[in-house]
Structure formats: C-alpha cells, structure tokens
Amino acid sequence: MAQGSSATPQTTEADRNPEATGEVASSIVVTGSRIRRPNLEANAPITTISGEQFFETGQLSVGDTLNELPQLRSTFSQQNSTRFLGTRGLNLLDLYGLGTQRTLVLVNGRRHVGSDVLSNGVSPDTNTFPTDLIERVDVMTGGASSVYGSDAIAGVVNFVLKQDYEGVQVRGQNGASKYGDAGNRYASILAGKNFADGRGNIAINVEYAQSDDFYGSNRPTMRQNNAFIVVDTDPAGTANGSDGVFDRQFFRDVRSATISLGGQTGIFQSAGNAACGRDAVGAAFVCNMLFQPDGTLVPQTGERIGLGPNGNYVGGNGTSSREGKLLALSPNLERISVNLMGHYEFSPSFVPFWEAKYVRADAYGSQSGPFFSQGTTLGDPGGRERIRLDNPFLSDQARTLLTQQLLATTVNANTGAALTAAQLDAQRAAINAGTFRFNLRRNWVDFGIRDEAIRRETYRAVVGVRGDFNDDWNYELSVNYGEHREKNVVKGNVNVQRYLLGIDTTRDAAGNIVCRSKLNPAGTVDYGADAAILAADIAACVPINPFGQGSVSQAARNYVLMDTVATGKIKQFVASGFVAGDTSAWFELPGGPVGFSVGGEYRREKVYYDLDELTQQGYAFYNAIPTFRAPAFEVKELYGEISVPILKDVPFFKELTANASGRVSDYKGATGTVYTWGTELTWTPVLDIRFRGTYNKAIRAPNVVDLYSEQSQNFAPAPNDPCSLRNIGTGSSYREANCRAAGVPTNYDFVYTSSIELISGGNPNLREETSTSWTVGGVLQPRWIPGLSLSVDYFNIKVDDVITAPSAQQILNACYDAPNLDNPFCGLFTRNGATEGPSGEAAYQVLQGSLQQTTLNYAKLTAEGINAELNYRHDFSWGSAGFKTVYTRMIKRNEYLNPADPSFRNQILEELGDPKNQVNFNGDVKFGKLTIGYQMRWIDKMYLNTYEDYNSVNGLPPQNADYASLKKYPDVFYHDARMGYDVTEKFNIYVGVDNIGNRAPPFGLTGVGAGSGIYDVRGRYGYIGAVAKF
Known part of the structure; x- marks a missing residue:
C-alpha cells in the first residue's frame, strides 16, 4: 500500500532491479525471449503489474485482480466459476476472450501444471500462485509459440517470482461487504536469507486465504x-x-x-x-x-x-x-500454500536452483440449487416422474x-x-x-441444496542448473514436474432411480402408503440396467410425499439422497534446456554482437477423471460421465532465436534491431510435426521514441481432453427449434421446405423451457489450431518529462482450424438451413413422431439424448484492437506521485462457428462481456508516511443480446431490431480508494474501499454468467491490512 504502480509497458519492475531476475546486472531477460539484452525494452507489447498492486484492492484472488485489466476477459473468474459442475473456485485467464486454453500461463518463464480437468487440462488456476511472492506479472499480447510452444496464441501471462529475497515479512488482511457478507481473510509469511557472501539464497512463503460464499438473497437488488x-x-x-x-x-x-x-x-x-x-x-x-x-x-x-x-x-x-x-454469487474458497525457492552459486558457470510448492484449495457452495423435476426432466420411459x-x-x-x-x-x-x-x-x-x-414441477428444497465440496491439491517442483561461461554465454537445464489432484464430493445429490420409485406410491391392502413397485415390481423400469440394484432399491423403498414443503420424511431423504464422488488428476513433466550467447568473441555488426539462443524441450502430460460407480451408471441427477483415462500427451521440440542489431547510435538510428525465432515440434498422435516462427523489428530513431513490430505464426495442439474425452451424456442450453412456427422465418430460404420434408407440420410451435440432453465427447483425429498475429506500435519517453511514458500498440490475431464442437443450436440450424436434408448435420439427431416421445417429448420435438456432438477443426476466431498505456512516476520535494492508465479499444472480435458456412461471421464485440472500450486507472500520492491511492475502471456499453440484432452482418439486415425496450446495458464506472500509513520504516497499515458507489450489475444481471461476470457483485467492499518487516 505504501507504493503505487510504477510499471510501464516496456520497462518492467524487474528491468529496474536486475537482481530480481536472478541475472547479472549487465543484461536483462524479458518475457517473450530467452536472449539477454543490453537494454531495458521488450520488443513485444507487454503490460506489467507489480506484485504490490495485488494488495491495492480488496480482492484476494490474483486472477480477479488481473481480470480487471482491459486485455483480459472474466470468462472464468471467482464469481462465475460456479456455472459448471466441478469448476467452482477455479480462476482461469483469458486474453481477449479467445479462450482460456489459448492463453499460455507461465511461472518464471516455465510451464505450470493445469487445474481444469474437465474442460481443457492445461489452464492453471491462478489461485495456486503465491500472492506475496510475486515480483511482477507480464501480460504479453500476440502469439509466442516459437518461444514457448503450444497454447501461446492470444498471448502469454508470465508470473515472475521474487528472487534473492532477504528478511522476514508478515502480512494480514481482512474485509467484508457493506452487507456484512462476502468476508475474506488473508495471512502470509515470507522469509528469505542470503548466505555464503550472497552466492546462495533460500526463501519460503506460507499463505492462507479464505473467501466466504454469498447469495442473491443477501442483496437488495437481487x-x-x-x-x-x-x-x-x-x-x-x-x-x-x-x-x-x-x-x-x-x-x-x-x-x-x-x-x-x-x-x-x-x-x-x-x-x-x-x-x-x-x-x-x-x-x-x-x-x-x-x-x-x-x-x-x-x-x-x-x-x-x-x-x-x-x-x-x-x-x-x-x-x-x-x-x-x-442463487449463489460466489463460492466459499479456502487456500493454503507453501512455496520454497533457492539457489546456490558454486561458480558463475554452475548455479543449481530449485522451486517447490504445495497448494491446497477447498471450494464449497453451489449454484446448482436443489434437485428439480418438471414432469419430463429425467426422461423416464415409464413416465413415473409424473x-x-x-x-x-x-x-x-x-x-x-x-x-x-x-x-x-x-x-x-x-x-x-x-x-x-x-x-x-x-x-x-x-x-x-x-x-x-x-406434471409436478418443483424445486425440491426439501432435499436440500446440492452443495459441492471440492478439494484441489497442486504439487510442483522445478530443479535445474544455470550458469554463465565464455563471458557472454549462458545456459539453463531444468526438470519441471507438476501434479494436480482433486476430489469433488456432491452432497445431497439425488439417486434418480430411487426418486422415481419413491414418488410413485399407492396403498397396500392394509391401507398403508407404500411404493407402488413393492406391489408390482414387474411393472418397474430398470433405470440403471442392473437388476440386482433395482431389486435392492425396491426392497428398501421409502414413500416420498411430493406435495408442499417440509413434507419429506428423514427416512425418505436418507433413501433418495446420496453423495457422489469424482476424483481427477493432471500430471505434467517437462525437461528443457537452452544455451544463449552472442557473437562478440567472433564478430559484431554495426549495432553490436548478434545474440542467439537454441534449446530443446520434452513435455508429457497425463489426465484422468473417475466418478463413483452409481454416477457412471447414470443413477445420479448429474450427467452420466464415464471414467476418463486418456493416453499420454507427448511432444518433443527444438527451438532457436536470433537477435540482429543492425544499427546503433547513428543519426535517426539510435537502435535498429531485427529478431527471429523458430520452433519445430513433434507431437504424438494425429498432430505430428508442426513448425512455428516469429519475427520482430525495433527502431529507435531518437532516444525519446521507439517503434516496434512483431509477426508470429503460432499453434495450439489439441490437448488430452480435446482428443480423448469419452462420449458421454451432457446438456445444452434450451435451443430455439428452427422448425417452430416462431423461428421458421429466421433462417435460410431452404428452412421451411426442409422442415416440411422432415414431417414437421405448419402449426408446430414448440418452445424449449429447459436444457436439451445430448451426447458429447472428444476426437482423436484432431489437428492443431494455427494462428497468425502481428503487432505494431511505439513507445514515447520524453526526456523533458522524467518518469512519463506512453505506449500505443495495434494488434491483430487470427486463429484458424479452431477446435470446437458445434452447439446444439448450430447442429439444428445447419440441418434445416442447408439446400436439402441430405447433409451430415441432419444425421446427428432424431425427431419425434406425431405422438408423445419415450421421455415425454411433445409431438415432433427433438428426442432427448439423440443429439450427438463432437469436437472438430472447422472454426475461426479473430481479435483486433489497440492497447495504450500512459504511465508516470516522479519524486518531488514533498513526496512522490504516480499513475498507470491502461486502455484497450477493440476494433474487431469475431467468431466463425457456422459449420455449414465457414465465412459466416458472428460478431462478439460489444456483446455482453466483450466491450469495445475499457479503461483501468491506478494512481497514488505519497506525503511523507501517508500514501493515498485511487483506482477507476470504466466498462463501455454492451448489447443486451447480439450485435446482429441491430446491425447488418454477412450482408443480412438486422435480425431483431426490436429485441428489447433497451438496446444496450449502460456503461459502468467503478471507483476504489485506499490509504496506507508507514507507522515505522518496517510497519505499514492500510485501509481501502472498493466499489465506492456500490454499483450492482445492471438490469437484473447476476454477474455469474460468462459475460455478466465482467460486473462486480460484491457491492461496496471495505478492507484493512498491515505489513510488518523484520
């Protein structure tokens, strides 16, 4: 709190303090390269957040703080992590909304084991990163696969940890919302010691963080x-x-x-x-x-x-x-982490180093609510749900x-x-x-809320050796092993077979209420296809009173409720090494010696996911997911970089440097051998201004989940049936004729009110995604205004052969919008006939569970925009002042996901979660022992629904110009304030208030969706903390 933001886009905190990088003071290694540089500038556009900034708000999640940057989207933040089963408590980073799997997250320039078992298996949970040990975070825009390998498509987020830390620091923080909930607590001890005349260092960090869950019923607006x-x-x-x-x-x-x-x-x-x-x-x-x-x-x-x-x-x-x-607005999350780091220099050419961590994160809470039934929800062939x-x-x-x-x-x-x-x-x-x-349509609150209790454990160890030799050469060899384990217990889940048996009741000859199946077991449908389990369930059956509240007996609850258990694991092993140097011993160009690095890497990853036997057999009121034990993912890679300083210190060429990088990767499986490369050019005509540009060809190889996830039951949001009377005119000119040819009558007007069941899974024949990205911009650092810097960078990212599964809506539309029904999409589902379907479907409705969905390489994503940063810091006679302003103007953000028409553009820009303009301002003023800080975030207006509703796209007129009485959600300002006071040189206390205006999500939004997660749901939030150093 006593210091404000001082990082600039081209000069990082580590750049100003060479010891923080663990390198010699005469050279710097920046994110995006392994070549040491004699200057302080990065060639690619990088936004840097200092470690201290993570304590300048009341957020305890590193990811939530980073998500406030305009470059990142709140796709998977703390508050919206409860959207899917098994994901609550995760916080994953997503640059420009291109997908968490297309943002490569590193720690000290090295890969980190993933935490998202069910979705992609590669994205690390930022909750596993030690907040107090962070020196800085570099957010780099654009592809970087030639330097770091697969997944670096939208960019790279590199967490750089503190090195050579000496002393002891204790920090504590506590906070709560104005409603008395959403409390959080944080405590940290960081201790380090240099020894052997500074040649060795060992540091340990222990952290505890806990955030309370809170609910819509606690909010007047919700x-x-x-x-x-x-x-x-x-x-x-x-x-x-x-x-x-x-x-x-x-x-x-x-x-x-x-x-x-x-x-x-x-x-x-x-x-x-x-x-x-x-x-x-x-x-x-x-x-x-x-x-x-x-x-x-x-x-x-x-x-x-x-x-x-x-x-x-x-x-x-x-x-x-x-x-x-x-309505759960945020889960309860408790985290304990232990990090150990160290190195010892036997000689400049032999410096062993190590990193080790253990993190345990426990997430509780639910957005799933209680079990619900609407008469046909379970698809029971016997109709017993009614x-x-x-x-x-x-x-x-x-x-x-x-x-x-x-x-x-x-x-x-x-x-x-x-x-x-x-x-x-x-x-x-x-x-x-x-x-x-x-039909009995009910939220079964009498059964309780289906709470998830998820324990995630992360183990990671890095061991290696680095060193300098021949004066201007250096090397590094390292082995990196990470393991993520999780156990998810769903408490209060419903055994569907027992529920159906229990609610179907009658009276026996003595007038007692009994389960109908006890009198007529032969008429019972075997829900799980296991006669022995069915017989046992009938014998134990307890009648359930389905009417009213508080009417379900404890015996009935004990009979129907069960705890389901899922366990998962991700293992990652990486062995890598490189050597870097320059040609100063042999020759130099007019701009200096040519720098280079060459290296290799081997990576192996393994993912598995197990569910209890009853869930696998389909008895639980969740998807019937089979055990997932995929073959190992393996890749062998060679890479290299070269930096050519063409000119230096001549008129109009203070510096002119060209860089190139390349990588060849050999993937096990269908991907095979792929090549990536990148180029950079830097031109500094005079000392005050510098121009830079990059061009990169990057890839994302299909991960284990993409390739090998089992075909299993899933559910898609309620689609709009293209053959319904209300939708028949919204598609192609072929739609109506195809619907009639499929036997759907003209008066059919079915409306889905709940999700549709489908079968989804992976595809072992997937190829790699490919992307091209380029950036061009400049940095102004006027000598006549010391401490001021301005950077402006244009970026353009295009991703081809995107791995995705056509949505249920896309499959239905593609079938009926094609010239005829003889197309591959019509074979992916089955329609009902003129009578009620086997699971209670209406006449002509798509049969539940008949729709098949798998991943394919067919889509395209694009992102284009401008990033600008204005930074200033200066010492005055009365103290110091500084600010950091980050602005992103998105120009394009499109998706091409129509399998029937690859050129069909879906504009995402200006839709909920993807504003055209976004600003983050952070400033502070220090008067002696007192520091006063202020932060402002501005989020632009966004459409209620789609851009296409009001604008012409793909040569089509606006699709629904009267969609709603309000066209866009209003723009939003958030204001935060903080104050810190140095009681002594080694003891600081601070207080702060986030969201001073108590702004809630607009117009009924809850903030728990992928798009609405961009809005704050905590409301006005106060916190207090203290830091002591010894």
Whole structure:
C-alpha cells in the first residue's frame, strides 16, 4: 500500500532491479525471449503489474485482480466459476476472450501444471500462485509459440517470482461487504536469507486465504428477479426482425410459471378455451396451480406476462428462484500454500536452483440449487416422474380441484398436443379413474441444496542448473514436474432411480402408503440396467410425499439422497534446456554482437477423471460421465532465436534491431510435426521514441481432453427449434421446405423451457489450431518529462482450424438451413413422431439424448484492437506521485462457428462481456508516511443480446431490431480508494474501499454468467491490512 504502480509497458519492475531476475546486472531477460539484452525494452507489447498492486484492492484472488485489466476477459473468474459442475473456485485467464486454453500461463518463464480437468487440462488456476511472492506479472499480447510452444496464441501471462529475497515479512488482511457478507481473510509469511557472501539464497512463503460464499438473497437488488421477458414475436419474414413492438420488456419481481418450491402443476388449454387468459399474440396460457406448504392446492396468482403457453408472472405467490441459497454469487474458497525457492552459486558457470510448492484449495457452495423435476426432466420411459391422481399423499381438496381442471381441458393436459375424440375420452377416463399422471414441477428444497465440496491439491517442483561461461554465454537445464489432484464430493445429490420409485406410491391392502413397485415390481423400469440394484432399491423403498414443503420424511431423504464422488488428476513433466550467447568473441555488426539462443524441450502430460460407480451408471441427477483415462500427451521440440542489431547510435538510428525465432515440434498422435516462427523489428530513431513490430505464426495442439474425452451424456442450453412456427422465418430460404420434408407440420410451435440432453465427447483425429498475429506500435519517453511514458500498440490475431464442437443450436440450424436434408448435420439427431416421445417429448420435438456432438477443426476466431498505456512516476520535494492508465479499444472480435458456412461471421464485440472500450486507472500520492491511492475502471456499453440484432452482418439486415425496450446495458464506472500509513520504516497499515458507489450489475444481471461476470457483485467492499518487516 505504501507504493503505487510504477510499471510501464516496456520497462518492467524487474528491468529496474536486475537482481530480481536472478541475472547479472549487465543484461536483462524479458518475457517473450530467452536472449539477454543490453537494454531495458521488450520488443513485444507487454503490460506489467507489480506484485504490490495485488494488495491495492480488496480482492484476494490474483486472477480477479488481473481480470480487471482491459486485455483480459472474466470468462472464468471467482464469481462465475460456479456455472459448471466441478469448476467452482477455479480462476482461469483469458486474453481477449479467445479462450482460456489459448492463453499460455507461465511461472518464471516455465510451464505450470493445469487445474481444469474437465474442460481443457492445461489452464492453471491462478489461485495456486503465491500472492506475496510475486515480483511482477507480464501480460504479453500476440502469439509466442516459437518461444514457448503450444497454447501461446492470444498471448502469454508470465508470473515472475521474487528472487534473492532477504528478511522476514508478515502480512494480514481482512474485509467484508457493506452487507456484512462476502468476508475474506488473508495471512502470509515470507522469509528469505542470503548466505555464503550472497552466492546462495533460500526463501519460503506460507499463505492462507479464505473467501466466504454469498447469495442473491443477501442483496437488495437481487432478492427479487428483475428481468427482460419476451412479450411479442415477429411474424416470419418481418423486415429487420421488427414489427414495431418490442419483443422484450423489463419487469421487476418476476415469478416462475414453470416451477415452484412446494410443487406446481400446469394444465394446458386449447386455443379456443384459454381459461387462464391469452398472451399478446393470442396463445392460451397454461392454468397453473401451486401446492402450499401444507399440501393444499391453490391457483397461482400474479400478473401474467410473457408468451404462452407458460409465460411468467409479476408478483403473486410463485417463486422468484432467489430464495435462500438458490442463487449463489460466489463460492466459499479456502487456500493454503507453501512455496520454497533457492539457489546456490558454486561458480558463475554452475548455479543449481530449485522451486517447490504445495497448494491446497477447498471450494464449497453451489449454484446448482436443489434437485428439480418438471414432469419430463429425467426422461423416464415409464413416465413415473409424473404423479398419478390417486397418489395417497394428495389431499382430497387438491385432488378435487385438480380433477375439475383436468376434465375441463380438451387437449393433452401435460403437453398441449391436440387430441382426437377417442384420445380425449381416454384422457378423461384416466382422470376419473385416478390413473392419469400429471406434471409436478418443483424445486425440491426439501432435499436440500446440492452443495459441492471440492478439494484441489497442486504439487510442483522445478530443479535445474544455470550458469554463465565464455563471458557472454549462458545456459539453463531444468526438470519441471507438476501434479494436480482433486476430489469433488456432491452432497445431497439425488439417486434418480430411487426418486422415481419413491414418488410413485399407492396403498397396500392394509391401507398403508407404500411404493407402488413393492406391489408390482414387474411393472418397474430398470433405470440403471442392473437388476440386482433395482431389486435392492425396491426392497428398501421409502414413500416420498411430493406435495408442499417440509413434507419429506428423514427416512425418505436418507433413501433418495446420496453423495457422489469424482476424483481427477493432471500430471505434467517437462525437461528443457537452452544455451544463449552472442557473437562478440567472433564478430559484431554495426549495432553490436548478434545474440542467439537454441534449446530443446520434452513435455508429457497425463489426465484422468473417475466418478463413483452409481454416477457412471447414470443413477445420479448429474450427467452420466464415464471414467476418463486418456493416453499420454507427448511432444518433443527444438527451438532457436536470433537477435540482429543492425544499427546503433547513428543519426535517426539510435537502435535498429531485427529478431527471429523458430520452433519445430513433434507431437504424438494425429498432430505430428508442426513448425512455428516469429519475427520482430525495433527502431529507435531518437532516444525519446521507439517503434516496434512483431509477426508470429503460432499453434495450439489439441490437448488430452480435446482428443480423448469419452462420449458421454451432457446438456445444452434450451435451443430455439428452427422448425417452430416462431423461428421458421429466421433462417435460410431452404428452412421451411426442409422442415416440411422432415414431417414437421405448419402449426408446430414448440418452445424449449429447459436444457436439451445430448451426447458429447472428444476426437482423436484432431489437428492443431494455427494462428497468425502481428503487432505494431511505439513507445514515447520524453526526456523533458522524467518518469512519463506512453505506449500505443495495434494488434491483430487470427486463429484458424479452431477446435470446437458445434452447439446444439448450430447442429439444428445447419440441418434445416442447408439446400436439402441430405447433409451430415441432419444425421446427428432424431425427431419425434406425431405422438408423445419415450421421455415425454411433445409431438415432433427433438428426442432427448439423440443429439450427438463432437469436437472438430472447422472454426475461426479473430481479435483486433489497440492497447495504450500512459504511465508516470516522479519524486518531488514533498513526496512522490504516480499513475498507470491502461486502455484497450477493440476494433474487431469475431467468431466463425457456422459449420455449414465457414465465412459466416458472428460478431462478439460489444456483446455482453466483450466491450469495445475499457479503461483501468491506478494512481497514488505519497506525503511523507501517508500514501493515498485511487483506482477507476470504466466498462463501455454492451448489447443486451447480439450485435446482429441491430446491425447488418454477412450482408443480412438486422435480425431483431426490436429485441428489447433497451438496446444496450449502460456503461459502468467503478471507483476504489485506499490509504496506507508507514507507522515505522518496517510497519505499514492500510485501509481501502472498493466499489465506492456500490454499483450492482445492471438490469437484473447476476454477474455469474460468462459475460455478466465482467460486473462486480460484491457491492461496496471495505478492507484493512498491515505489513510488518523484520
């Protein structure tokens, strides 16, 4: 706190203090090269964050602090890490939104074992990095595979740790939000000792950090669900997708029409009946009724909004899905780390060194909420997820009301499908007999929240030797081994087979409520295809009361709930070595000696992931994921660099230097041998200004997860069915004819309200991704303003053959938008016929679990923009002052993901999470013992939905110009303040407040999505800390 930001884009903290790099004072090694340089400048654009800056906010996560830089996207921050199973607590870095797997993260210029077992297996969790041991972090833009190998496509983030640390430092910090939650605690001890007249050093760092989980129910702006709701649809063929009426309006206190806490049933109505009203376009709303805590049944109240058949409510007696722990804003994370570093110089040519670390991170909490069921969620072939009218737990009052409403409808009460006269008679007969099964839509809070408890352990050791010889040559040999282990226990998961057995109840001859399967085991569907388990589950079955709240007995909970366990491991072994030097002993060019380095590297990685047997067999209410034990990933590489100083100290050429690098990599498997290279040019006409440019060809080899992940059950967000009446006119000119050819009738208008089940997995035949990137810019350091520097750099990154899996939406669209149905995408799913499907699907709906998804090399990504930095630091007679301003203007950010049309551009820029402009300002003023600091972040406006809604792309007109009553989320300013005081030369105390204005995510956003994670959810946040040195 007593010092502000002093790093500049071309001159790092390590540059100013050569001892911090562990090199001799006459030469410097900068990120992006292994050649020592006589000057202080990097050739590639680099933004540097000093280690002290990580304590200038109330953030405890290194990744969250870095994500505030305009170059990084909050794709996987602390607050949005709960989006997927097994990822809570992870913090992964993503340069320019090109993907965490395309940002190479290094520690002291070396690879670090990954932490993301399920997604890519290569991205390190920044929570494993020792905050107090960080000297600086270099963020480099552009490809660097020729220097560092695979994955350096968007750029490199290099964590440089402190070297030769001497003394003892103790630091403590504590903080909480204005709401009294989101507390965090941090404690660190850093100790180091030089010995043998400075030839040796050993340092140890022990850190503890803990952040509390917190929930939407703790936030006044999130206790109720405020959201944009669809209220209008545009007829097919409407110009610009606009009929002059906004499709979405913003409502406050929105309540669900498809689920509740105690049980909800919705009875579909015919278009001619509409007993519960119609939407704005005339469609009949479903008649909803709610089970009260005591099991009585009442109509759902509130103002009906949205589009039928379900719509939404404003106010009333329904659920907002924000109660209690239903909306998790950030997980609980506890971290303990131990780092040991050292080296000893036997002679300048023989300096052994070592690094070792152990990190244990425990993440708790859930955004999954409780188990939920909506009548067809589980896809049970026996239809047992729906409740029979003669269920003995159903009260007479509820049965009477429900029977009356069911008999009044003239369509399929559960799906809205039209019925023939005979079918209607059969439905009414089943209702009167009590055998009819109705949808029960419920968040099962009585089962508790499905909390995840994840323990991640990271071990890493680096052992090597380095040295100088022949005056101007140096070398390094090292072995780097890292291992990530994790164990994920999901508490309160539901055994699906036991749930289906338990809710299907009846009375025995004595009048006791029993599971129906005990009386008729032959009529039970074997959910897990294991007769022995089914028999045991039937024998142990405990009836479950599905109506109301607090009605589930402890015996029923014990029967249906189970803890599921998953374990994973990533192993990484890297052996590398290089030798570097220059030609000063033989010859020099007009600009000086030619510098060079040559080296080699061998890397081997292994990933596995195991789940408990019941989960693998599909009994758990999570994806049925098989054990993943992939073949080892291996690569052997040779690389080299050369730096040619063409001119020096002549008029208009203070410096002119050209650099080149190359690497040949031999990958095991389909990737084979690949080549990468890069060039750089630096021109300094006069001392005050310097121009620089780079061009790089980089690659990302498919990782173990890309190649070998097992084909397994997965779920995709609810797609828009291209054959639905409301979507038929939004595709190609072939779409309608293809839908008719597929047998879908003209009146089909199905709307997905929940995710769609699919089968996804890896592809062992994948090739490498390739990229080209180039940067050009300059640095101004005017001598007449000491301490001031300005850098401006243009960057352009293009990634081809991107490894991705077509989304469910893309597969469906590609099938029906092609000239005919004879295309590969139509074979990747199956549609239902004219009757209800095996898992309760509506007529003509895509069958659950039929859609197949695998990874392919077919997509393209682009990013283009300008990075600018203005830095200043100066000492005055009264003290010192300085600031650092980082600005990024994105010019393009596009994705080409349409498998049917590779040239079809999807503009990401200006959509949520990818603003066009972003600024980060950090400044401080020091008066004697007092330091006052201020930080500001500005995030530009972003569209509510897609750029294409309002703008012409791909030669097409705007797709939905009346998407919502608000076009863009407003721009946002965040203001932070801090103050530090040096009580003595070795003891400093500091206090700070983040988000002084208490800005919450705008217009109902929660901040837990991939895009909305760019916004702060903690609100105003205060912290206090102290540092003591001995």
